[in-house]
Amino acid sequence: MKVGFIGTGSMGSILIEALIQSGALEPEQVTAINRTPQKAQLLAAQYEGLHVASTIAEVIEHSHIVFLCIKPMEYKKVVDEIAQCDRPDLILVSITSPVLIEHLESQLKCKIAKIIPSITNYVWSGASIGMYGSRIQTEDRLLLEQLMMSISRPIQISEEYTRITSDLCSCGPAFISFFLEKWVEAAVEVTGIDKKEATRLACEMVHGTGKLLTEGGFTPEQLKQRVAVPGGITAEALRLLQNQLEGVFHQLIQVTHAKYEEDLEKVHHVFYGQEVNRPQY
Ligand SMILES: NC(=O)C1=CN([C@@H]2O[C@H](COP(=O)(O)OP(=O)(O)OC[C@H]3O[C@@H](n4cnc5c(N)ncnc54)[C@H](O)[C@@H]3O)[C@@H](O)[C@H]2O)C=CC1
Numbered sequence: 001m002k003v004g005f006i007g008t009g010s011m012g013s014i015l016i017e018a019l020i021q022s023g024a025l026e027p028e029q030v031t032a033i034n035r036t037p038q039k040a041q042l043l044a045a046q047y048e049g050l051h052v053a054s055t056i057a058e059v060i061e062h063s064h065i066v067f068l069c070i071k072p073m074e075y076k077k078v079v080d081e082i083a084q085c086d087r088p089d090l091i092l093v094s095i096t097s098p099v100l101i102e103h104l105e106s107q108l109k110c111k112i113a114k115i116i117p118s119i120t121n122y123v124w125s126g127a128s129i130g131m132y133g134s135r136i137q138t139e140d141r142l143l144l145e146q147l148m149m150s151i152s153r154p155i156q157i158s159e160e161y162t163r164i165t166s167d168l169c170s171c172g173p174a175f176i177s178f179f180l181e182k183w184v185e186a187a188v189e190v191t192g193i194d195k196k197e198a199t200r201l202a203c204e205m206v207h208g209t210g211k212l213l214t215e216g217g218f219t220p221e222q223l224k225q226r227v228a229v230p231g232g233i234t235a236e237a238l239r240l241l242q243n244q245l246e247g248v249f250h251q252l253i254q255v256t257h258a259k260y261e262e263d264l265e266k267v268h269h270v271f272y273g274q275e276v277n278r279p280q281y
Pocket residue numbers: 006007008009010011012033034035036039069070071072074077078095096097116117118119170
């Protein structure tokens with residue numbers, strides 16, 4: 001199986017590196033292209049045998065599966081180029097939430113899937129979210145899931161939940177890191193503890209918490225109860241968080257969904273030139 005990547009920025013290169021390092025792909029199976037060619041050439045220098053293409057047609061020609069690792073507003077231009085060398089057996093995978101399967105199926109005859117990865121996939125962990133278009137056969141889905149299984153836990157969802165699942169799976173690492181950053185900053189300010197030491201303790205804690213919640217059989221509620229013994233110190237701090245964060249997660253979801261709707265509107269306009277019957281997700 002040969003796999004192509006259009007766009008080797010942050011996410012494209014993470015996927016390539018994780019898939020090669022996990023052993024899912026040999027560098028010889030990978031063809032990549034990037035608008036700034038140096039980014040793809042760096043990967044080729046690191047992984048001998050990885051092929052850097054000079055045109056999108058060359059990527060398509062060399063690949064059974066092609067991942068589109070570009071930003072939403074860059075899709076139409078690339079899709080127009082793919083249309084010139086499109087073929088029904090090609091599996092095209094979009095990794096971005098505001099481009100709908102419908103947008104791609106309307107312009108191309110190949111098989112379309114949407115897989116939203118997460119930066120956590122870089123260390124072969126976390127989920128990846130799979131959504132499959134009308135032309136994807138069971139064997140195509142299994143092939144994609146097998147590929148993603150080497151670096152993530154592939155979870156299939158309905159496209160209407162694209163945004164909220166992306167929030168949880170892909171934006172989540174940034175949200176959790178923000179929480180840690182602020183907590184460590186306060187720890188340093190209030191107690192004078194060394195920043196590196198505080199950061200290390202907090203990061204080890206997140207690692208262990210993740211393990212307990214995935215492999216350890218705990219739900220978040222159970223874990224919280226087990227730590228926050230009645231009348232104890234954690235329970236006191238949880239009361240503070242409960243009061244201070246009241247409503248903040250509803251607001252967070254509103255913010256991500258509003259930005260998503262805005263991006264979707266722009267993508268829809270670029271693809272169809274007008275706002276006709278755009279599905280609300
Ligand atoms: N960063 C993350 O954690 C996640 C990002 N995503 C999605 O991945 C997509 C890409 O994000 P990033 O990698 O962070 O962006 P990025 O800006 O780092 O990478 C995009 C790359 O595409 C290249 N590119 C643009 N137009 C091109 C063209 N016509 N031909 C070849 N290459 C082209 C750019 O040169 C750039 O290197 C976004 O749509 C984002 O929503 C999805 C899940 C997680």
